[in-house]
Amino acid sequence: MSLDRDKGVTAPAGFTAAGIAAGIKDSGNLDLALVVNEGPNDSAAAVFTTNKVKAAPVLWSQQVLKEGRLRAVVLNSGGANACTGPEGFQDTHATAEKVADVLECGAIEVAVCSTGLIGERLPMDAVLSGVDAAKAALKSDTQAGLNAATAVMTTDSRPKQSWKAHEQGWSIGGFVKGAGMLAPNLATMLAVITTDADVDKGTLDAALRKATAKTFDCLDVDGGTSTNDTVLAMASGASGIKPGADEFVALLTEVCWDLVRQLQGDAEGVTKEIFVTVQGTRSDQDAMVVGRIIAEDNLVKTALFGSDPNWGRIAMALGRAPVDIDPDLLSIVINGIRVMDKGTRGEDRAGADLSGREVTIVVDFGLGDGAATILTTDLSHAYVEENSAYSS
Amino acid sequence: MSLDRDKGVTAPAGFTAAGIAAGIKDSGNLDLALVVNEGPNDSAAAVFTTNKVKAAPVLWSQQVLKEGRLRAVVLNSGGANACTGPEGFQDTHATAEKVADVLECGAIEVAVCSTGLIGERLPMDAVLSGVDAAKAALKSDTQAGLNAATAVMTTDSRPKQSWKAHEQGWSIGGFVKGAGMLAPNLATMLAVITTDADVDKGTLDAALRKATAKTFDCLDVDGGTSTNDTVLAMASGASGIKPGADEFVALLTEVCWDLVRQLQGDAEGVTKEIFVTVQGTRSDQDAMVVGRIIAEDNLVKTALFGSDPNWGRIAMALGRAPVDIDPDLLSIVINGIRVMDKGTRGEDRAGADLSGREVTIVVDFGLGDGAATILTTDLSHAYVEENSAYSS
Structure with a gap:
């Protein structure tokens, strides 16, 4: 049922x-x-x-x-x-x-x-x-x-x-x-x-x-x-x-x-429903911390609003996380396309089609068995509009 | 000179x-x-x-x-x-x-x-x-x-x-x-x-x-x-x-x-130059942490883009900081108007004129001698526009 x-x-x-x-x-x-x-x-x-x-x-x-x-x-x-x-x-x-x-x-x-x-x-x-x-x-x-x-x-x-x-x-x-x-x-x-x-x-x-x-x-x-x-x-x-x-x-x-x-x-101004999965971290807690940093990053969120698979911003955002990171082991997959592969450019980002409403980002640290998924949305004009006009 | x-x-x-x-x-x-x-x-x-x-x-x-x-x-x-x-x-x-x-x-x-x-x-x-x-x-x-x-x-x-x-x-x-x-x-x-x-x-x-x-x-x-x-x-x-x-x-x-x-x-999309001073914390480091949390909060930044002295969002944002806080001692002054006074509503927020380009926010924790000032900007439509259109 x-x-x-x-x-x-x-x-x-x-x-x-x-x-x-x-x-x-x-x-x-x-x-x-x-x-x-x-x-x-x-x-x-x-x-x-x-x-x-x-x-x-x-x-x-x-x-x-x-x-x-x-x-x-x-x-x-x-x-x-x-x-x-x-x-x-x-x-x-x-x-x-x-x-x-x-x-x-x-x-x-x-x-x-x-x-x-x-x-x-x-x-x-x-x-x-x-x-x-x-x-x-x-x-x-x-x-x-x-x-x-x-x-x-x-x-x-x-x-x-x-x-x-x-x-x-x-x-x-x-x-x-x-x-x-x-x-x-x-x-x-x-x-x-x-x-x-x-x-x-x-x-x-x-x-x-x-x-x-x-x-x-x-x-x-x-x-x-x-x-x-x-x-x-x-x-x-x-x-x-x-x-x-x-x-x-x-x-x-x-x-x-x-x-x-x-x-x-139904989040304010949402045009994309984004699933950020972080895996391969030393712990689930590390994965959660990294997932939140990516989910909260305005440069990542505005890129996704623009349907731009800008994986460099994801790499930049996660580099701020207070967890173990080996940049040479990092991989990033956006909607099925492995745009970053073990620390460097992977498949052509142009292959990642972000025109739909749902976007799936998988970040693999290659270090351990930790994993978590964070749900977030993009940062759109409508978000700015609602939050600059409405006192809440 | x-x-x-x-x-x-x-x-x-x-x-x-x-x-x-x-x-x-x-x-x-x-x-x-x-x-x-x-x-x-x-x-x-x-x-x-x-x-x-x-x-x-x-x-x-x-x-x-x-x-x-x-x-x-x-x-x-x-x-x-x-x-x-x-x-x-x-x-x-x-x-x-x-x-x-x-x-x-x-x-x-x-x-x-x-x-x-x-x-x-x-x-x-x-x-x-x-x-x-x-x-x-x-x-x-x-x-x-x-x-x-x-x-x-x-x-x-x-x-x-x-x-x-x-x-x-x-x-x-x-x-x-x-x-x-x-x-x-x-x-x-x-x-x-x-x-x-x-x-x-x-x-x-x-x-x-x-x-x-x-x-x-x-x-x-x-x-x-x-x-x-x-x-x-x-x-x-x-x-x-x-x-x-x-x-x-x-x-x-x-x-x-x-x-x-x-x-x-010259920050992307800037319409307000914002100075967030945090004082009265247990240490300068605490003040820096709180100042950054306020400076990075999208709800604070969009309110300021809307010239809205929405101090409730500032109180909400700082409540997330991993530092000592006594909500009953908190005061917030926006452009000279003490909108929050020792944990509750102070002067009428309508008195805080945010129509100019510079905005000064002073948050007083009432706990110690720590202080720091963070410089930030608002979150505007132009920020979203530039960052959704430009791959950087």
């Missing part, structure tokens, strides 16, 4: 969701989402941004998630609530209290996520009345999940969902938002993942860390790691089925990968 | 230079330069790229400079001779031998610099006959220096020279090329500096390292460190004056700073 991008967080049993227009955004678009775990279980896990400047909702949710259980998560677009001081933290706390109030649970069971402009307070009247409206709109149908996925969008051009069922009768669904500031150790990105599998909080936490390491952590659009990044998973146990740990990780990774591919495909 | 940008390497006594069209570039523009130290002294020093993928001329010149003395340097544009394998190294060697032949010295006294596309062999017939033509054109006048400065240009829009005399009767002159790939620990950049001061090779080497650490190392346009970066200094002693070490470093730093300001002002 393949992945279904028309379903999301409400597809697994035991979840309701809503996405409403609270008036946080001037545009009147949907801007507040609520996802509720209706049980019977309440296992939860999350991974957060590694940025040292963390938004108030991240500081709050990190505390809440220490318990490993959640009743609900409330999310807003239209404001990141980052760099807002103690007042911003109070705003997050008040939002969680309000959700706890309408759901008749404790605030400690409510995670909060925000996305949008840094440094501005949220319009709390709109947020709090929005929670009432979201509670009233909670449903378990497909539209409710789509509304929630839509309400978290900022510069995203479309909502991004994924769902897949396991043949044993349980499933995993989710949504994600993010289009720029996508980088190492999570993108500017909020993701909510739900499952009706019966998994305890320890299993869920370990599975989420394994899955994000191979998916969200491998996306690097512009080196930016936001103040607000959060990937949150909740398990209802409503299917009554307890999957094996390995098969749960496998399906979770599949859903996360599908969400990441959608982030890559 | 102020800096003179109309004079360069031939302004100090004891140097001749030439810049000619050897036919390396298809355009027929000047593409080969020769700068000769006519003595009586032959002290020389250089700093090179830290990139692990080094071009053949860098590998050659690093060996040659171990002697600390040079008769001449030959430079070409139109090809970087990087990633060209043993054949590329032989081409560099043959070029040095040819120069040694026409100047009647040893190849070990000849440094070689190249700039242009990576991964292609140089047209050696053109290079070698160009050396003959350059030898015939050697002169000590101002035009000869300008010709040499012009012959090394790639995407540079204009030659970049600087000269300043010390009141004691000695002077320092130089030229530089570079417009993109400008980054930590030297830009993609070739610089030749001459002086008629009587300084021995040890003094010259120490002075060059001090001066470049405070000038060339502080320029970071796009994070790229090229395969070919070289800053080379030669001292003829023709003035017969032996300056004090401190006053020599001071004047050398002044000339290097002027060359760096010209690189910043």
Whole structure:
């Protein structure tokens, strides 16, 4: 059974969701989402941004998630609530209290996520009345999940969902938002993942860390790691089925990968979806470091925007990596053409056809068994346009 | 006495230079330069790229400079001779031998610099006959220096020279090329500096390292460190004056700073000249690391291109730095307006007028006495245009 991008967080049993227009955004678009775990279980896990400047909702949710259980998560677009001081933290706390109030649970069971402009307070009247409206709109149908996925969008051009069922009768669904500031150790990105599998909080936490390491952590659009990044998973146990740990990780990774591919495909100004595979390094970690340096290099990214298989810029970029390199062993293959072969020019670069949307770069260090693949995009006029015109 | 940008390497006594069209570039523009130290002294020093993928001329010149003395340097544009394998190294060697032949010295006294596309062999017939033509054109006048400065240009829009005399009767002159790939620990950049001061090779080497650490190392346009970066200094002693070490470093730093300001002002696609000062860190090194992360952040750079004082992106960028940070002590001042004050919103960002060409950003960590200033530029449509259209 393949992945279904028309379903999301409400597809697994035991979840309701809503996405409403609270008036946080001037545009009147949907801007507040609520996802509720209706049980019977309440296992939860999350991974957060590694940025040292963390938004108030991240500081709050990190505390809440220490318990490993959640009743609900409330999310807003239209404001990141980052760099807002103690007042911003109070705003997050008040939002969680309000959700706890309408759901008749404790605030400690409510995670909060925000996305949008840094440094501005949220319009709390709109947020709090929005929670009432979201509670009233909670449903378990497909539209409710789509509304929630839509309400978290900022510069995203479309909502991004994924769902897949396991043949044993349980499933995993989710949504994600993010289009720029996508980088190492999570993108500017909020993701909510739900499952009706019966998994305890320890299993869920370990599975989420394994899955994000191979998916969200491998996306690097512009080196930016936001103040607000959060990937949150909740398990209802409503299917009554307890999957094996390995098969749960496998399906979770599949859903996360599908969400990441959608982030890559909808990145700001994207005209190329680029896969940078680095292999032959001394370690996987070295390969990851090199892959990110190539993925973040503006000269590489602009060359690819120009459909130019300019391998010299790739060689230049990787030469900056703090890892073992023997230039005489380096090879670079672009879309199947070995343009650099053991330190010098290989096949004619003109043979590498980059006219399509997908570009595959394989760099071989010839030193060991390390390998990693980073997903990135090109640097286009549209990227500059969006990011010079939009305050985010 | 102020800096003179109309004079360069031939302004100090004891140097001749030439810049000619050897036919390396298809355009027929000047593409080969020769700068000769006519003595009586032959002290020389250089700093090179830290990139692990080094071009053949860098590998050659690093060996040659171990002697600390040079008769001449030959430079070409139109090809970087990087990633060209043993054949590329032989081409560099043959070029040095040819120069040694026409100047009647040893190849070990000849440094070689190249700039242009990576991964292609140089047209050696053109290079070698160009050396003959350059030898015939050697002169000590101002035009000869300008010709040499012009012959090394790639995407540079204009030659970049600087000269300043010390009141004691000695002077320092130089030229530089570079417009993109400008980054930590030297830009993609070739610089030749001459002086008629009587300084021995040890003094010259120490002075060059001090001066470049405070000038060339502080320029970071796009994070790229090229395969070919070289800053080379030669001292003829023709003035017969032996300056004090401190006053020599001071004047050398002044000339290097002027060359760096010209690189910043002529960077690819530049519409803003940005000065990022980081202070209050635990160490100067921490401040340098943070300054570079801010200077390389595409979201910061595009916001500045849009004249948007988006301090949230600066806070986001610096939060990724591997240094001590207390978010509650952070302040950010943009063009004199304290937009972030001790971790939260300060004055209204609208008060920061970024309509001019120069932008000053001061980030205060409030933790210690560390400080550094990085020079950078914005990320504009023109940057994307130049770098997607031009193979370099």
